[in-house]
Amino acid sequence: DAGITQSPRHKVTETGTPVTLRCHQTENHRYMYWYRQDPGHGLRLIHYSYGVKDTDKGEVSDGYSVSRSKTEDFLLTLESATSSQTSVYFCATGQLNSPLHFGNGTRLTVT
Amino acid sequence: QQQVKQSPQSLIVQKGGIPIINCAYENTAFDYFPWYQQFPGKGPALLIAIRPDVSEKKEGRFTISFNKSAKQFSLHIMDSQPGDSATYFCAASRSGGSNYKLTFGKGTLLTVNP
Numbered sequence: 001d002a003g004i005t006q007s008p009r010h011k012v013t014e015t016g017t018p019v020t021l022r023c024h025q026t027e028n029h030r031y032m033y034w035y036r037q038d039p040g041h042g043l044r045l046i047h048y049s050y051g052v053k054d055t056d057k058g059e060v061s062d063g064y065s066v067s068r069s070k071t072e073d074f075l076l077t078l079e080s081a082t083s084s085q086t087s088v089y090f091c092a093t094g095q096l097n098s099p100l101h102f103g104n105g106t107r108l109t110v111t
Numbered sequence: 112q113q114q115v116k117q118s119p120q121s122l123i124v125q126k127g128g129i130p131i132i133n134c135a136y137e138n139t140a141f142d143y144f145p146w147y148q149q150f151p152g153k154g155p156a157l158l159i160a161i162r163p164d165v166s167e168k169k170e171g172r173f174t175i176s177f178n179k180s181a182k183q184f185s186l187h188i189m190d191s192q193p194g195d196s197a198t199y200f201c202a203a204s205r206s207g208g209s210n211y212k213l214t215f216g217k218g219t220l221l222t223v224n225p
Contacts, residue, residue, distance in 0.1 A: 004154075031211055042117070042200060042217035043155070050211065058212070090154050097206045099145060100213055102154030 003027050004103035006091050012109045019078040021106050023091030025071075032074040033092040033100065034058075034066060043090065049074055081110045114138055115203050117216025124191055125224050132186045132219045134201035139182070141203040145213070146175065146186050149198045158199070159186070191223045 003026030013019050023032060033048040035058075045058030047066040055066050063085060065077045078085055088107050092100040116135045124130045134144075145160035161168045161175040161184065168175045172189040188195055198220050202213040 033212065035215075040120075040217065043215040045212055045214070048212055092154075094211075096211050097143065099157040099160065102147075102156065104152070104154050 004091060004093055004101060006089075006103040006106050008106060009104070010107045012111060013081050014111055015082060016080050019081050019108065019110075021076045021089055021091075021108070023074045023076070023093075023103060025074075025091075025093045027093060027101070028071060029093035029095055029101075030071075031094045031096070031100075032068065033094075034064075034074070034076045035090045035092060036060065036087040037090060037105070038087050046076065046089075078108075081108075083110050086110045114214045115201060115216045117201050117219060119219060120217070121220040121222070123222045123224065126192060128191050128223070130188050130191055130195075130221055130223070132199055132201070132221070133183065134185065134203075134216050135181075135183045136203045137182065138203070138205070140205045141214075142206050143204045144175070144177065144184050145202050146173075147200040147202065147215075149200065149218075155200055188221075191221075193223045193225050196221055196223050 005024045007022045034046040035043040044060045046064050049055045049068040067075045088105045090105045091103045094100040122130050146158045147155035148158045149155040159170045159173045163179050174187040177184045198218045200218045201216040204213045
């Protein structure tokens, strides 16, 4: 799994609470990504990073923020969780023009 | 705007059959087309990838066919096995620059019956 660790693996939270998901990599990859996976929608890009402190929005970024203060860590924050953010979240890493490597996901349930 | 359209959504074949999954893209700047395989509870993993300078690439029982003029590519699985049962995603990206990201199709759930 290219040394990608996502934490937590499962989380249940209430609507309106803040949530932070963590992705940690040991591969020294430049690029890191957060995707969400939902039935019927496949994998949709939330945010990505192309270097420390360099981030950009994906196609479904509303309600999410990210931070990358170190090469190895990429955090995804839901400032105020909503039920529509119930999903499985995947972190991926890679180098330019090379395959992406995915973590095993975080299953988030917002009640 | 869905930039990568994948079909079918689901597919059931018998062992030994040849499932075919199709993808179409819109952005002519795309020049890297990978396929990912995902088992339940796991993240997607790269299966095979192709660039538009070739029309076909084969790795073991998996083959990608690429039609640049039609902006389509497909995955063929020869002699399919029950262990191939998984969700398959096609994807596309463009090379160059720092803006490197993959756009995925919606996935195909493949079931190979014994």
